[in-house]
Each structure stands twice: as C-alpha cells, then as structure tokens.
Amino acid sequence: xxxxxxxxxxxxxxxxxxxxxxxxxxxxxxxxxxxxxxxxxxxxxxxxxxxxxxxxxxxxxxxxxxxxxxxxxxxxxxxxxxxxxxxxxxxxxxxxxxxxxxxxxxxxxxxxxxxxxxxxxxxxxxxxxxxxxxxxxxxxxxxxxxxxxxxxxxxxxxxxxxxxxxxxxxxxxxxxxxxxxxxxxxxxxxxxxxxxxxxxxxxxxxxxxxxxxxxxxxxxxxxxxxxxxxxxxxxxxxxxxxxxxxxxxxxxx
Amino acid sequence: xxxxxxxxxxxxxxxxxxxxxxxxxxxxxxxxxxxxxxxxxxxxxxxxxxxxxxxxxxxxxxxxxxxxxxxxxxxxxxxxxxxxxxxxxxxxxxxxxxxxxxxxxxxxxxxxxxxxxxxxxxxxxxxxxxxxxxxxxxxxxxxxxxxxxxxxxxxxxxxxxxxxxxxxxxxxxxxxxxxxxxxxxxxxxxxxxxxxxxxxxxxxxxxxxxxxxxxxxxxxxxxxxxxxxxxxxxxxxxxxxxxxxxxxxxxxxxxxxxxxxxxxxxxxxxxxxxxxxxxxxxxxxxxxxxxxxxxxxxxxxxxxxxxxxxxxxxxxxxxxxxxxxxxxxxxxxxx
Amino acid sequence: xxxxxxxxxxxxxxxxxxxxxxxxxxxxxxxxxxxxxxxxxxxxxxxxxxxxxxxxxxxxxxxxxxxxxxxxxxxxxxxxxxxxxxxxxxxxxxxxxxxxxxxxxxxxxxxxxxxxxxxxxxxxxxxxxxxxxxxxxxxxxxxxxxxxxxxxxxxxxxxxxxxxxxxxxxxxxxxxxxxxxxxxxxxxxxxxxxxxxxxxxxxxxxxxxxxxxxxxxxxxxxxxxxxxxxxxxxxxxxxxxxxxxxxxxxxxxxxxxxxxxxxxxxxxxxxxxxxxxxxxxxxxxxxxxxxxxxxxxxxxxxxxxxxxxxxxxxxxxxxxxx
Ligand SMILES: Nc1ncnc2c1ncn2[C@@H]1O[C@H](COP(=O)(O)OP(=O)(O)O)[C@@H](O)[C@H]1O
Ligand SMILES: [Mg+2]
Numbered sequence: 051x052x053x054x055x056x057x058x059x060x061x062x063x064x065x066x067x068x069x070x071x072x073x074x075x076x077x078x079x080x081x082x083x084x085x086x087x088x089x090x091x092x093x094x095x096x097x098x099x100x101x102x103x104x105x106x107x108x109x110x111x112x113x114x115x116x117x118x119x120x121x122x123x124x125x126x127x128x129x130x131x132x133x134x135x136x137x138x139x140x141x142x143x144x145x146x147x148x149x150x151x152x153x154x155x156x157x158x159x160x161x162x163x164x165x166x167x168x169x170x171x172x173x174x175x176x177x178x179x180x181x182x183x184x185x186x187x188x189x190x191x192x193x194x195x196x197x198x199x200x201x202x203x204x205x206x207x208x209x210x211x212x213x214x215x216x217x218x219x220x221x222x223x224x225x226x227x228x229x230x231x232x233x234x235x236x237x238x239x240x241x242x243x244x245x246x247x248x249x250x251x252x253x254x255x256x257x258x259x260x261x262x263x264x265x266x267x268x269x270x271x272x273x274x275x276x277x278x279x280x281x282x283x284x285x286x287x288x289x290x291x292x293x294x295x296x297x298x299x300x301x302x303x
Numbered sequence: 304x305x306x307x308x309x310x311x312x313x314x315x316x317x318x319x320x321x322x323x324x325x326x327x328x329x330x331x332x333x334x335x336x337x338x339x340x341x342x343x344x345x346x347x348x349x350x351x352x353x354x355x356x357x358x359x360x361x362x363x364x365x366x367x368x369x370x371x372x373x374x375x376x377x378x379x380x381x382x383x384x385x386x387x388x389x390x391x392x393x394x395x396x397x398x399x400x401x402x403x404x405x406x407x408x409x410x411x412x413x414x415x416x417x418x419x420x421x422x423x424x425x426x427x428x429x430x431x432x433x434x435x436x437x438x439x440x441x442x443x444x445x446x447x448x449x450x451x452x453x454x455x456x457x458x459x460x461x462x463x464x465x466x467x468x469x470x471x472x473x474x475x476x477x478x479x480x481x482x483x484x485x486x487x488x489x490x491x492x493x494x495x496x497x498x499x500x501x502x503x504x505x506x507x508x509x510x511x512x513x514x515x516x517x518x519x520x521x522x523x524x525x526x527x528x529x530x531x532x533x534x535x536x537x538x539x540x541x542x543x544x545x546x547x548x549x550x551x552x553x554x555x556x557x558x559x560x561x562x563x564x565x566x567x568x569x570x571x572x573x574x575x576x577x578x579x580x581x582x583x584x585x586x587x588x589x590x591x592x593x594x595x596x597x598x599x600x601x602x603x604x605x606x607x608x609x610x611x612x613x614x615x616x617x618x619x620x621x622x623x624x625x626x627x628x629x630x631x632x633x634x635x636x637x638x
Numbered sequence: 639x640x641x642x643x644x645x646x647x648x649x650x651x652x653x654x655x656x657x658x659x660x661x662x663x664x665x666x667x668x669x670x671x672x673x674x675x676x677x678x679x680x681x682x683x684x685x686x687x688x689x690x691x692x693x694x695x696x697x698x699x700x701x702x703x704x705x706x707x708x709x710x711x712x713x714x715x716x717x718x719x720x721x722x723x724x725x726x727x728x729x730x731x732x733x734x735x736x737x738x739x740x741x742x743x744x745x746x747x748x749x750x751x752x753x754x755x756x757x758x759x760x761x762x763x764x765x766x767x768x769x770x771x772x773x774x775x776x777x778x779x780x781x782x783x784x785x786x787x788x789x790x791x792x793x794x795x796x797x798x799x800x801x802x803x804x805x806x807x808x809x810x811x812x813x814x815x816x817x818x819x820x821x822x823x824x825x826x827x828x829x830x831x832x833x834x835x836x837x838x839x840x841x842x843x844x845x846x847x848x849x850x851x852x853x854x855x856x857x858x859x860x861x862x863x864x865x866x867x868x869x870x871x872x873x874x875x876x877x878x879x880x881x882x883x884x885x886x887x888x889x890x891x892x893x894x895x896x897x898x899x900x901x902x903x904x905x906x907x908x909x910x911x912x913x914x915x916x917x918x919x920x921x922x923x924x925x926x927x928x929x930x931x932x933x934x935x936x937x938x939x940x941x942x943x944x945x946x947x948x949x950x951x952x953x954x955x956x957x958x959x960x
Contacts, residue, residue, distance in 0.1 A: 104522055125524035140522045142515035144582030145508075153512055154523030156505050167504035195583075197515075343852040348878070352848035355877050356841060456710065461682025462958065463869075465894040477876055553840055553873050555894055560840040560866050597845065604849035610835050611806070 053116055055080045055250050056101065056219060061110035063096055063274075070096040071107065072274035078219060078250040083241055085253045085261040085282075088271035089294050094254050095137050097271065098221045102134040103127035115218075125154075131218030135225045137254075139208045143197025147189055147207045148178035150196055151214065185210045186236040201228035209237055219250045226255060238264050258287040270294055322576050324627070325591045328620070329598065336602035343605045351484060357597045358490035359384075359552060361590065362545040363568040365497040366538030368589045371572050372501075373534050374514040374581020375433060375440035380542040381564030382451035383425045387546030388556035389455040391418035392464040399466075406468040414471070418547035419540055425451050426539015430532035448565065456558060464556040476551035486552060493541065498586035510534060514581025570596065570617070574624045595620060671730035674702045674923060676916070677720055679735040679761060681708035684892040684956035685912050686735070689759065691960035692916030693733060700924050705729070714738035721745040731755040731923035733916070739764045739809070755926040759919045760912070761810070766934075771922035775910040776937035777810050781817025781861075784887045787906045787942040788859045789825045791885045797858025800850050801833035802843050802867040811863040814889060814908075818861050828859065836867050843870025848878050859885045865892060872903045891943060892956045899945060907943045909954040914938050 056078040063071040070093045078084050088094050099105040101112065103121035112119055114130055121127045127134070141150045152174045158164035179192055187206040189199065196204050205228050212220050222241070226234045241251050241264055255261050261268060262282050270278040270293040278293035278300045292298035337344045363380045370377045395403035395414040403410055425447055432443040478485045501507035509530050512520040521527045550556055575592025577584025596617045603613045676693045678686035690706050697704045707724060709716035714737045724732060725748055732749055736742035736758060743765045749756050750768050758772040766772075788799065801818055804811045815833050822830050831854055836842040843866065851857050851874075860875075862868035868888035875881045882902055888895055891909035898904045915938055922932040941954050 123524065124522045128524060134522075136522065138518075140516065140519035142512045142519050142582065144515035144578075145511060149508065149512075153519070154525050156508060158505065167500075167506055169503060169505055169508060171503075340853065346852060349849075349852045352845070352852070352874075352877055356845040356848065359841070453710070456682070460958075461680070461710075462684060462892070463865075463894055465897060477879075552877075553844075553869060554876075555869060557840055557866065557869060559838065560869070563837065563839065600842070600845060601849040601852075604834060604846050605853040607832075607853070610833070 052079060054078065054113075056112070056114050058097075058101060058112045059110055061097065061100055061107040061112075063093075063100055063105065063107050070274055071100065071110075073110070074271060074274055075276045076101070076269060077279075078252055079267075080218070080250050081245060081248045082266040083245050083251045083253060083264055084267045084269060085255060085265040086269055086271060087255070087258075087261060087290060087294060092271045092294075093274040094271055095223055096274075098134060098136070098223050098252070098254065101127075102132055102221055104134070104136070128215065131216060132221070133212035133216035133219070134221040135205075135208045135212045135223060137223035137227075139204060141196055141204060141208055141211075143204075144195045146193045147182065147196050147199075148175045148192050150207055151178045151181065151211050153211075155215065181210055181214050182207075185213065185240050188233075202230055202233050205229060206233060206237070209240065213240060213244050216244070216249060219252070220244060221252045221254075223254045224256070225253070226257065226260065234260075258290055261290070262287065272296055322585060322588045322591065325574065325576055325588055325595070325624070329591050329595055332595065332598050332602060336598070336606060339606045344602065347482075349601065349605070351487075353594075353597055353601055354487045355484045355552070357593055358484075358486045359545050359548050360564065360567055360571065360597075361490045361593050362493050362541050362548060363564060364571045364589050364593050365494055365586060366541035367568040367572045368497070368575075368577055368584055368586055369501065369510055369534045370440070370538045371569070371577050371579060372510050372514045372581060372584045373531060374517075374579075375531070375534070376444060376569065376579075377429065377440070377535065377538045378444040378565045379425060379429060379447035379451055380538060380545075380568055381561040382448045382455070383422050383539055383542035384546040384549060384564060385556070385558055385561050386425065386451040386455040386458075387418040387421040387543040388550045389459045389464055389558070390421045391415070391547055392467060392550055392556040393458060395468060396464070396466045402466045403468045404466055406470070408470060411468055411471045414468070414550075415547055418550070419543045422543015422546065423536055423540040426536040426542070427532065429539060430535030433535060434528040434531035452558075459556070459558060461558065463558055465554070467550050467554045467556075471551050472554045474551075475548065476554065486548060489548065493544070494586060494590060501586055506530075506533075511582055514583075516582075567596070568593075570621050573628075574621055576624070576628065578628050579625065580628075592624075670703070670728060671927060672702055673705070673727070673729035674731045674733070674920065675705045675707060675724050675727075675729045676759075676919075677717065677724065677732060677734040678706070678708045679717075679737050680712040681710055684958055685890060685910065686760075687958060687960070688956045689735075689912035689916040691957060692913030693920055694916075694960065695913075696917040696920035700920065702730075702920075702924075709737065712737050714741040717742065718745045721749065725749055725752055725754070728752060729754060730927050731757065733757045733759050733919045733923060735760040736763050737761070743768065755923050755932075757919045757923045757926075757932070759915050770926045771919070771932040771934060771936065773915050773918045773922065773936045773938065775810075775915065775940055777813035778817035778820075779937070780889065780908050780910070780940040781814040781819075781863075782821040783817075783940055783942050784814070784861045784889070784906075784908045785818045785821035785825075787908070787944070788861060788885055788887050789822070789828060791887075791905050791944070792828065792858055794827060795858060796827040796829075797856045798829045798831045798850075798854040799859040799861070800831050800847070800854075800857060802847065802860060802862045802871050803833045803835050804838040804864055804867060806835050814863045815861075829856075831857075836870060838864070838866050840866050840870030840873060843867045844874035844877060847871050847874030851878050851880065851884075857884055859887070861887045862889065864889050865895065868895065868898075868904065872898060876903070890956065891954055893958060896943075896948070896955050899943060899948060902945065905944065909941050909943055909951075909956075911938050911940065911954065912956065913953075 054077045058076045060073045061071045086094050100107040103124040103126050157170045157174050159168045159170045187210050209225050226237050245251050265282045268280045391414040394417045395410050398410050399406045433440045475485050509525050571593035572589050575588030674697045707720045717737045743763050746768050756769045758769040762772045801815050803815050834846040860871050862871045885905045887906045888904045889908050891907050926932040
C-alpha cells in the first residue's frame with residue numbers, strides 16, 4: 051500500500067488522572083474513508099482533538115505526508131489542509147451560517163476598507179449560499195443565528211465548513227448523530243465526494259451499517275488504544291462489535 | 304443540487320430584533336412625556352441638555368457593549384473614569400504651577416493623553432488578568448473597581464481635583480458647533496466609530512464569535528486571548544476618555560460622584576438588547592438603552608412624578624429587558 | 639457539604655463561642671488617660687481635616703497626647719476595625735464621627751465598656767446612651783440660613799426655588815432640606831417646587847436641575863445640600879447657560895467650593911464650623927475625664943458666605959491641611 055497521509059503512533063493523553071489515550075495509533079490514507087469506532091469513552095474524540103491541534107498529546111509522534119509534525123494549534127492543522135467537525139460542533143450559535151462558514155477566514159473588502167478590517171459580508175454570503183447549495187444543505191435563510199436552526203442543520207453547517215476548507219484530510223466526529231434520514235444520506239454523499247477528490251476522510255460513528263456502507267477501512271479504538279483494523283469489504287458488524295468490546299483482538303493492530 | 308437558502312427581508316430582520324422594541328419604548332416614553340408637558344419636553348433646550356448629560360455615560364457604554372458581547376463584564380469603568388480624571392487634572396495642574404485654570408491647548412492635549420493612557424493602563428491590566436489567568440471578569444474588574452478608585456484617592460489625597468483649564472471646559476464642556484454641544488459631537492463620533500467597527504469589521508465579528516462560543520473561536524484559529532485583551536483595553540481607554548470629558552463638563556475631577564457609573568453603563572447596554580450571556584448586541588441598541596433611563600429621569604422631574612418612582616421605573620424596564628432576552632434564548636435553545 | 643460550607647460554619651461557631659466567654663478587646667487594665675484619639679468619618683476630606691485642626695490645637699493646649707485615625711471611605715466596615723484598634727491602646731477619650739447610626743453602636747459600646755469617654759462629633763448614633771456628649775452642626779438651622787440667604791440674594795423678584803438633595807434617608811442632608819423648606823415659606827415671592835434626590839451623583843444633580851428648568855423656566859434659586867449636589871447643580875446651570883441668573887446656594891466650604899464662590903459659579907455657601915466642633919469635642923471629653931460633667935448635646939452654628947463678605951470670613955473656609 052501507498053505511504054499513509056497521516057500516521058500517528060503511541061499517542062498518550064491524560065486529563066488529570068484520567069488516561070484518555072494510552073498509546074493510541076492511527077493511520078489514514080489519501081483517497082479513502084476510514085472509520086474510527088469504539089465504545090463511548092474509548093478516546094475517539096480525544097484522538098481527533100490531538101490530531102487536529104485542539105489538544106496536545108503528552109507523548110507520541112504524528113507524521114503527515116511523510117514528515118514528522120507537531121500541531122500546537124488548530125491553525126497549524128488547518129495550514130496543512132486538515133479540517134475537523136468536532137463532536138460538540140464548535141460553531142458560534144449567535145452568528146449566522148455564512149459567518150460560521152467563514153469564521154476565522156473572513157473575506158475583507160478590497161482596498162482601504164479591507165485594510166481597515168471591513169468585512170465583505172455580501173461576498174461571503176454569496177459564496178456560503180452556493181457552497182450550501184452544492185452540498186445540499188437546506189436552510190430557510192442564511193442570516194439567522196444558527197443557534198435558532200435545528201440540530202441537524204447546525205451539524206450540516208459544521209460539515210460544510212470542514213469540507214469547504216479542507217484540502218487533504220477531514221475529521222468528522224459523529225457528524226450524522228443528529229440528522230434525519232435524508233440529511234444523513236446527503237452527508238454520506240458529501241463524504242464520498244470528498245474522498246473521490248483524493249482527500250482522506252476520518253469518520254467517527256456508532257452506526258455500524260453506515261460505517262460499513264461508506265468506509266474503505268475501519269480502525270477500532272478500545273480503552274485509549276488501537277485494537278483492530280479491518281478492510282470494510284472483508285468484515286461484518288459482528289466482527290466490529292467484537293473488537294469494540296474486547297471479545298476479539300488483533301496482535302498487529 | 305438546488306438550494307433552499309433565502310435571505311430575509313430587512314423589515315423582517317428589524318422586527319425580530321430587540322432593538323426595534325427598545326426604540327419603540329423610547330419613542331413611547333418621549334411621546335407620553337411630550338403629551339403631558341409639550342411646552343417643556345419637546346424643546347431644543349431639553350433635547351440639548353439631555354444629550355449633553357448622557358454623553359459621558361454613552362462613551363463608557365460603548366466600551367461596555369464590546370465587553371458584554373464577549374460575555375464579560377467591566378465593573379471598573381466608573382473608577383477608571385475617576386482615576387483618569389484625577390491623573391489628567393493633576394498633571395495639567397503640575398504643568399502650570401498647581402493651577403491649570405488659565406493654561407493653553409498644549410496643557411489640554413497633555414491632559415488628554417494622560418487620561419487616555421491612564422484608562423488604557425487599567426484596561427490592559429483587566430484584559431491580561433481576564434484573558435490569561437482565567438479569573439472571571441466579574442472578580443477581576445471588581446478588584447480594579449476598588450483599586451482604581453483607591454489609587455485615584457491616593458494620588459489626589461482623597462479630595463476632588465480642581466483647576467481644570469478654562470479653554471477645555473469652555474470648548475469641550477460647554478461649547479457648541481452649529482448649535483450642537485461639542486461634548487455631544489465627541490460622544491457621537493466615538494459611538495459612530497464604535498458601532499461601525501462592531502458591525503462591519505473583523506474585530507467586531509471576532510468579538511461576537513468569542514462571546515458566542517469561546518472554544519469554537521479558539522478552534523477556528525481566532526487569537527482569543529489577544530482579542531480579549533484588546534476589548535478590555537478599549538473599554539479602559541474609553542473610560543479614560545470619559546474621565547477627560549467629565550473633567551471638561553464638571554470642571555473638577557470628582558472622586559465620590561461616580562460610584563454607580565458602572566451599573567448605569569451596564570444597565571444601558573443590557574436595556575439596549577445586548578445579552579449578558581454574550582454573542583449578541585449592538586451599539587445602536589446601547590444608545591437607545593442609555594437614553595431610556597435618562598429620558599425617564601428627565602421626564603419624571605418635568606411632569607412632577609413623585610421622586611421615589613424614578614428608580615423603580617428604571618428597574619422595571621431593566622428587568623423586563625433581561626427577561627425578554629432570556630425567554631428569546633430559551634425559545635431558541637429548545638429547538 | 640462542600641469544604642467551603644464547612645469552613646464557614648466552623649468560623650461562625652468560633653465566633654459564637656467567643657461571644658459566650660466575653661468580648662473581643664476585653665483586655666482589662668487601665669489605659670493612658672492623657673491620650674485622646676479622633677476618628678473622623680473619612681480621611682482627607684477638608685471638613686474633617688478642619689475638624690482635626692481644631693481638635694489637635696485644643697487637645698494639645700490641655701496637655702493631651704493626640705492621634706487621628708480615619709477610614710479611607712465613609713463606611714462602617716472600614717471604621718469598625720479602626721475603633722477596635724484604638725480600643726487596644728486604651729486612650730482616655732475618643733472623639734468619633736460614626737459612619738452609621740446603628741452599625742457603629744457595637745464597636746463604640748466596647749469603647750465605653752473599656753472605660754473610654756466617647757464624644758460624638760458631626761454625626762451621632764441612634765443609641766444615645768453610649769457617648770457622653772454629641773457635638774454637631776445644627777443642620778436644620780443651616781437649612782433655614784440657606785433659605786434666608788437665598789431670599790436676600792433674590793430680593794423682591796418672584797420665582798421658583800428647588801432643593802437638590804443627596805439620598806433619601808440621609809439624616810443630615812434631610813435636616814438641611816427640612817430647615818430650608820420651613821423657612822422659604824416665609825417669603826411669598828418664592829415658590830418652592832420641592833426637592834429632588836440625586837443619589838449623591840453630580841451627573842444626576844445636573845440633569846435634574848436642567849429638567850426642573852425646562853418645567854419651571856422661572857427658576858430663580860437652588861439649594862444644593864452637599865458638595866456633590868452643588869457641583870452637579872453648577873454644571874447643570876452652566877450647561878443651560880443660566881449661571882448667575884439662577885442663584886445657587888451650596889453647603890460646606892471646601893477649597894473648590896470657595897473658588898467657585900469667588901468665580902461666581904455659586905452665589906452663597908452655608909459653611910459649618912468643623913474647627914469649633916473639634917475644639918468643643920475636646921472640651922467635653924476633658925470635662926468628662928477630669929471629673930466635670932459633659933454637656934449631652936451641643937449644636938454649633940453655621941455661617942453664610944457670599945462673594946461680598948467671604949474675605950472677612952476666611953476662617954470658615956475648610957482646610958486641606960492645618
Ligand atoms: N476535557 C476532558 N477532561 C477530562 N476528561 C476528559 C476530557 N475529555 C475527555 N475526557 C475523558 O477521556 C476519556 C475519553 O473521552 P472521549 O475521547 O470523549 O471518548 P469518545 O469520544 O471515544 O467517547 C473519557 O473517559 C472522558 O471522560
Ligand atoms: Mg466522542
């Protein structure tokens with residue numbers, strides 16, 4: 051197989067006395083969807099935060115595109131083309147969808163006004179509208195605070211934000227949890243489309259049929275450690291559940 | 304794929320905003336007082352004096368709006384105003400053998416700079432403590448509320464400082480420009496810039512984002528710590544400017560007369576629809592919110608309502624405004 | 639239960655326990671009868687500084703050692719520790735301006751119980767059994783004087799008059815307002831339009847003055863019952879362009895107020911006589927210590943200062959230092 055895009059080894063992360071990651075490893079390849087599964091509290095979200103710069107691992111190495119890197123901030127990760135949909139969404143509920151889409155990457159007006167920091171709200175709104183349209187995100191309007199939208203719509207905006215800006219890798223921590231059937235299908239479509247553009251998508255989900263339907267590979271995390279890896283085409287729901295609960299483990303994981 | 308995204312009309316947006324309701328309350332107040340005593344309420348004199356008397360508070364409230372939108376609070380503004388007034392007045396006096404009454408523009412300019420720097424220094428201290436140590440803003444600024452006043456008393460030996468240059472009080476304090484009091488002009492310029500920066504710039508956008516969800520702002524790469532420092536710095540600097548304006552207006556740096564400025568500013572901001580939970584609010588709202596208590600007080604005196612009703616009425620409007628904000632949020636979060 | 643609750647409960651129990659066995663400060667022994675302490679209401683205010691000057695001068699003349707301990711703010715929580723600190727030194731007498739007519743009763747009673755003679759100066763407690771004497775300005779007489787002074791300044795002209803008061807329920811300023819109200823009725827050309835409270839904030843005083851001007855354009859006189867209201871009133875009149883046209887009578891005579899009087903921003907000041915209050919307080923304390931009898935209540939007179947007679951009355955100006 052080709053060089054991995056992202057290769058994390060032996061990550062350890064403590065929260066006080068809680069050991070969220072106990073030497074976790076994780077691998078993602080360009081042009082694939084890899085699902086990261088595990089029981090509640092297995093450390094999936096913590097791993098994603100460590101790999102997207104939101105948290106710093108206590109030890110371990112991360113290499114990206116063949117180079118060893120450190121991710122002191124989310125900005126560092128984003129500079130590498132890594133985007134994340136956090137489980138808690140990390141959106142600003144009082145801002146509208148367009149503002150959230152461009153949060154931290156605001157477009158400024160040309161000329162003196164832009165130099166003074168004046169935002170080009172119209173252009174951002176226009177681009178946001180077209181991106182939401184492309185991704186099939188249904189919103190009644192782009193200028194209400196997203197806190198007043200439904201949970202599913204908020205999640206869709208967060209997903210849209212990650213895929214619009216990513217160029218290499220997207221982490222999605224339970225992006226379909228609050229979605230209805232139609233919206234869930236749309237997000238899965240989006241995930242496949244992103245993969246087909248050559249990016250890596252890391253999906254965290256508790257929905258096993260969904261995992262098997264959309265992923266190329268599956269990695270299983272248990273008690274802060276990687277315990278198994280599967281090719282999605284060669285595995286079954288029973289096998290995945292077995293790995294998650296500890297009934298089954300692979301030595302070379 | 305087609306998009307269902309539509310923009311709301313301007314009218315729709317206005318109607319859903321608190322600002323409109325606050326504006327209506329203000330208009331109704333003016334209409335009621337105006338109907339009872341048209342000869343005394345609807346006059347240039349009353350308009351002019353009301354505007355002048357609200358100018359200093361308005362400048363404080365502009366800074367306070369930014370702070371509250373970040374979901375912070377600044378209790379220190381009144382004390383910082385006192386401190387800046389004292390340092391400014393004492394510097395001007397020191398430059399003129401102890402009495403700056405007859406001093407020229409050079410002295411006034413130095414006084415202005417001293418006031419701004421004094422305010423900025425307290426703002427910077429507040430900002431660093433809030434942003435870097437994680438001590439709640441309520442506690443940090445409660446501390447500087449006491450410390451700034453104490454420092455002012457220490458420097459002035461506890462008494463009011465007089466000797467304000469006549470050129471300052473005659474021009475900024477009581478002068479007019481085509482009939483508009485200069486103090487009002489200055490406040491209007493500050494408010495206008497404050498409103499534009501908040502509503503149209505990246506600085507304003509980040510202020511909202513941090514108040515709405517600080518962690519989200521951090522994760523998208525906004526320099527939250529630095530931004531918070533800047534916001535408290537702004538509030539402090541504006542408090543310094545307000546101290547200088549008060550100097551021009553009252554012709555004395557008063558030590559004891561600003562105990563409740565902080566609460567008045569907070570009340571104005573909250574009345575104007577800015578949420579104490581952060582993330583939402585506007586300077587336009589603040590302007591309206593600052594004028595509601597001012598109009599109530601003035602109107603009550605003019606129509607001769609029992610003096611004890613005045614604070615009660617202001618309190619009722621304030622509590623109603625916060626209740627409205629909370630129920631709006633609750634409705635939103637239940638979705 | 640949180641640790642904090644436990645700690646608070648513990649502290650409360652400890653305090654209660656102390657209350658059972660005696661009083662904090664029950665040191666026993668006798669103090670230094672040749673020592674006298676003044677505890678003003680607040681530090682660095684010209685009124686209290688002038689009182690201190692009178693106090694020092696009189697006490698030294700009688701051969702007493704003196705000390706002055708003032709709280710940073712006019713606040714009983716700041717004055718209480720000063721009282722208990724002074725108690726530990728056991729002076730012969732303490733002159734004090736209590737900052738709260740109830741809250742200061744406890745600490746001041748400790749002084750009395752330790753055998754220290756307590757003389758109230760300027761302000762007083764509700765409980766009259768603690769001090770041997772109370773020396774204060776006759777505030778009501780001051781208000782009457784303000785009314786007469788205002789009437790004299792106005793002359794025969796008709797017009798409205800206003801009182802700008804501090805906070806509702808402040809006994810001294812309420813007495814001033816009452817004296818003014820009673821006396822102003824004797825002048826039929828003057829129409830009293832009532833008082834406005836200002837929370838002791840100059841900006842409110844200014845705004846209520848201009849509002850009154852809008853409602854009563856014939857306003858001819860204003861009595862401001864203390865320093866802050868006077869400052870606000872002067873600002874309001876300036877803002878309205880009516881300085882001098884409306885006669886402003888202020889209360890007290892701190893340096894800035896004297897300067898305003900000279901400059902014409904204020905037309906008259908009703909000055910207390912803090913130095914005499916301090917001196918009289920010493921006399922009463924000495925009488926109580928040296929076997930005489932102290933007079934229970936003494937009220938000192940106030941004087942009116944106008945621009946014309948101010949130079950002759952310089953001794954009534956409050957001082958920044960002795
Ligand atoms: N910020 C935090 N502080 C303390 N403990 C945390 C924090 N975040 C996660 N944990 C703990 O780390 C473990 C892993 O959590 P998480 O990564 O959220 O699991 P998952 O996403 O797989 O459900 C859990 O025991 C959780 O309680
Ligand atoms: Mg999780």
